Amino acid sequence: xxxVTQTPRHKVTEMGxxxxxxxxxxxxxxTVFWYRQTMMQGLELLAYFRNRxxxxxxxxxxxxxxxEMPDATLATLKIQPSEPRDSAVYFCASGSWRPGDTQxxxxxxxxxxx
Amino acid sequence: xxxTTQPTSMDCAEGRAANLPCNHxxxxxxxxxxxxxxxxxxxxQYIIHGLKNNETNEMASLIITEDRKSSTLILPHATLxxxxxxxxxVRSFSQGDYKLSFGAxxxxxxxx
Numbered sequence: 001x002x003x004v005t006q007t008p009r010h011k012v013t014e015m016g017x018x019x020x021x022x023x024x025x026x027x028x029x030x031t032v033f034w035y036r037q038t039m040m041q042g043l044e045l046l047a048y049f050r051n052r053x054x055x056x057x058x059x060x061x062x063x064x065x066x067x068e069m070p071d072a073t074l075a076t077l078k079i080q081p082s083e084p085r086d087s088a089v090y091f092c093a094s095g096s097w098r099p100g101d102t103q104x105x106x107x108x109x110x111x112x113x114x
Numbered sequence: 115x116x117x118t119t120q121p122t123s124m125d126c127a128e129g130r131a132a133n134l135p136c137n138h139x140x141x142x143x144x145x146x147x148x149x150x151x152x153x154x155x156x157x158x159q160y161i162i163h164g165l166k167n168n169e170t171n172e173m174a175s176l177i178i179t180e181d182r183k184s185s186t187l188i189l190p191h192a193t194l195x196x197x198x199x200x201x202x203x204v205r206s207f208s209q210g211d212y213k214l215s216f217g218a219x220x221x222x223x224x225x226x
Contacts, residue, residue, distance in 0.1 A: 033214075042216060042217075045214070091158070093157075102148075105157035
């Protein structure tokens with residue numbers, strides 16, 4: 001089964017530290033999405049890419065968050081500096097750029113900022 | 115994207131069919147109905163989707179009303195492992211907007 005993989009699965013860090021989360025989309029998928037899930041807000045879309053180009057990052061706090069796709073097999077989400085309110089589970093999903101397409105989600109990175 | 119309305123929670127008995135309703139009265143002609151579920155601490159899992167016709171796969175069936183204003187997800191023989199939050203999502207592919215917008219979903223508890 002082709003799957004989206006995410007690393008690390010768990011991350012505990014202190015406030016002010018840089019955090020980098022990585023995602024490997026399913027081979028052949030050209031669309032990558034980053035979501036964040038908290039108890040209060042549920043699942044929120046942060047940003048998404050098509051063919052490695054950012055299409056929409058309106059859900060992302062621009063001052064501290066950045067998302068990139070250095071190549072077709074890697075997407076990264078960075079937080080610098082991290083804050084306790086960034087504690088959440090971050091999910092990556094991938095799909096193809098076609099109507100009726102399906103997004104497949106990774107297992108998530110559980111981030112705790114102390 | 116059009117919004118959806120789902121019950122907050124529902125219980126069902128193991129081995130019985132689970133019927134999960136979803137209202138999407140403002141859906142437009144080119145919008146699909148998607149269902150995902152999220153088992154505790156896992157990533158959302160795709161179940162099924164449809165545009166106009168009813169759909170069936172190895173996991174579930176999706177029944178969409180003729181006017182497309184509502185749909186029902188059917189899990190034919192619920193098991194304890196089907197306990198999860200189920201999300202009904204209306205997804206637009208117009209103007210290159212391919213994102214999924216998740217609501218609160220329905221918390222389904224399958225009881226032995």
